[in-house]
Every structure is written in structure tokens, then in C-alpha cells.
Amino acid sequence: MKDIAFLPVEIRRPAPGSVALVTGGNSGIGLETAKQLLDLGVEVWIGARDLDKGRRAAVELGSAARVVQLDVTDPPSVAAAVQQVGELDILVNNAGVNPGNDAIDGTTLEQLRMAYETNVFGLISVTQGFLPALHRSPHPRIVNVSSGTGSLTWNSSPNPQFDWERVQGGGVAYRSSKTAVNAVTLLTAQALDEKFKVNALAPGLRRTNLIAGMSAGGDPAEAATGVVRLALLADDGPTGALWSWDGTRAPW
Template sequence: MTTDRIALVTGANQGIGRRVAADLAADHRTVFVGSRDAARGERAAAEIGGSAVAVQLDVTDPASVAAAADRIADEAGRLDLLVNNAGISTTRRVGLAEFRRTSTPGTAPLDDVRAVWEVNVLGVLSVYQAVLPLLRRSGDARVVNVTSALGSLSLGLDPSSPTREAYDVVYAASKTALHGVTLAMLLESATTGVKVNLVSPGFARTALTGFHGTESAEDAAREVVRVSRLGPGGASGTFTTWEGVDLPW
């Protein structure tokens, strides 16, 4: 696949984001590799090679977000694809069992909730607002928000769903809030023309899960990449995992 499309992937110096950036760069796209740590971003972009370009981007820092958008505007003039991948599950150094025990509505530290939502919800909205003018310059713009099946209220309410017992107010609820933000983006797309999709990559062995996951970053990235590669005729408003399997919002 050869294309001159311009992409930005946030949180792309490691894990799923890095795999997504590498696969998109292999399509000969120009891929801005967003990384909070500039040096780690430069290393990741150099190792990805090709058309990968590092850009310092801390989604919780308005100045950093604005500077990244300005750089993309200066160097590329537009943006065709935004992959909002940056995310965290907790700021605490605890194991998965301890995290679940202490992330109920009655136990979750509010500082942890605020920090996670700042990245997973407000960070997504901040980057979207900053690059929306660039997306509107594209003839085929798309936003892919990376979420989790844990964020599905429908699954959380289903007694037979394996995600029900894992629903928490720190990480899972932040993804539910992201779904609300994504819906608002989708409704706005009637005036912006920007397609919007949600993707759950699965339970990957990455830093976000403390490397407790069941899938590799390569496998987990597969659906994010598939949706990111959709062309002008590709669907908007989907929530999928694993090769186009639909999930309930």
C-alpha cells in the first residue's frame, strides 16, 4: 500500500501505539510519533524508520499539544488520521488484584481517578480540538479512539459478561467517558466531515496492563491498524475489536 496520508499517533513510543505507528509507516504514510518523552520518541521513530517523525506530545499539557499541532501544520499542512492511543490505567504501583480491590467507588483514591481521566478523557479531547482544523483540511479524515471493552456499559450491565466484575471507577469508567466524548465527536462529524471510530485492542501485554495481558502488542494493534487504514468508503461510528467484531457501546 502506498499513500501520502498524514497520521498522528499519540503515546506511540511503546506498546500498541508504537506497533500502530510502525504498521502505518510501512504503508509509506508520514506518521508523527507522539511521545511525552522527546528522547524516547526520537528513538522510537528512528527504529521504526521510513516516514516516521517524532513529535513531543504530552496530552495533559496544553502547551505541548498546541506545539505539536503547530509543527504538523508547518511540516505537513493537514492531518488525515488521528489515532488517540495515549492512555494510562493507574498512577499507583500496585498489582492487578490490588488495583481492582482499591478501585471501587468506595475505595478509589481521587488523585488517581483525576490523573487517569486527565489522560484518557481530557487528553483525547485536547488533542482532537488542537488538530481539528488540520483534519478539516483533509479530503478523507478519520479519528480512531483506542478504548477498552471494559468501557462498555452494555457489557458491564450484562451478568454473563466477563468484563462486568472488572468494571472500576478509575480506568474502566474513564473509557466509558471516552465513549461519550467519541459520540459527541461523531455527532459533530455532520459538520466537520471527519469520520470517527472506537477500537478495543484487547488485553495486551503492555506497560498499561503491567504486562499482565493475554495478547502481544502486535496482535492487539491489528484492529486499530485495520480501522486506521479504512478509506473514503470506510464506516464511521463503529466500535470494534478483533478483525471487525462489533462491540456494544
């Protein structure tokens, strides 16, 4: 895990036997997150919609990685994953889709439904399914991989996270779904008891399947470092916040 300053609080070493689930864990930020957690001794379940892809990722990561078929948009798949995984300490809601970068006049309802089914409803479904197991954990952590492009503050004024002039008004399906993820993060943190730490991460533009075809994008491992640090927050760490990948607190 890269040694970067992240958050004005301590992180803790994972307790022996700690278990994590990373949705969309077979590629991109999810795969790098799984790798870093495994390196720290955490037992990691890779949640993959395509089981074959999940198995290939597990082979890449080594024998310690486990795989569970998990389509976050399919309630029976979520329920089956809950039963298969069992106990859980860390939930990383990483699975996401970007159906297009059009503005409102070029976005279809199908694109909006696609974005919200995975990025919002799927995230909520998985979180609800695993809450009983997380309640049994002494140090439950939930990390929602969001986006700086979902920040209403950054969307309404120039910001350092993305080319504001170029993207202004675009990507209404994806970006508004991530705004919803930010709201869900805050409300989830408010609803759960104090032992929970629930935060969202803005990973920055990364080379992932989400932006296939784009020439720009940084190393997914760098963003994964931020995810892992939020997953290992100390018991006095923050909750209900959006954090940039570099460790600074981001505005809603």
C-alpha cells in the same frame, strides 16, 4: 499487517503523502500502529510525552518516522505539536493511563483525576487542536483507542472480552474513563461532516505498559491491525461506533 476479517466494508490504500499522528506512539499498541502505518507508506508522527523515548522508538522504526513531544495533559504541549505537525489525515488517540484496578471504595480522587486527565480530557484536547488540519484533509480519520471494559453493556452482563466475574466492579477510574471515551467518540462523529470517520477500538488485553505486572495479554500488533483498518476506512465506511479488535461491532 495481518490478514484478518475486519468490518463489513472496504478499506482503502492510503493516498500518497498521507500523514498520521499516533499519541503514545513510543510503545505498545501505539508503536505497533505506527509501524504498520509506516509499512503502508503513511508518514507517521510519534507523539511521545518523553521526547527521548520517542526518539528511541523512531530509531527502531526507521528514518521515515518523525517524533513530536506531546503531553496530552498539557495544553501548551498540544498547541506546539499542532504547529509542528501541520497537515494531518489520521489521528490515533492512543495515549492512556491506568492508575489502578480498585473498586469505588478503594479508588482515590487523585486516581480518578489522573485517568480522566489523560484518557478523556487529553483525548479531547488533542482532537480539538488537530481538527482544523483534519478538516483540510480529503479523508480525515480519527481512531480512539478505548476498552471493552468501558462498555456498559458488557459491564452489566458476562461477556467474552474479559473475566467478568473477576473484574466486576473493579477498575472504576480506568473503566469509567473509557466509557466516557466511547461517548466522546459517538458525539464527535455526530458533530463532524460526513467525510470524517470517527471510531473507537476495544483492543483487548495486551502486553503493554498499561498492564505492567500482569501475566496475561496478547500481542499488541494484533490490536494495532484493528486500529490501522479503522484509520484507512473507505469513504462509505462506518462512523460513530465501538469496534472490537477482531472486527466485530461492540456494544456501548
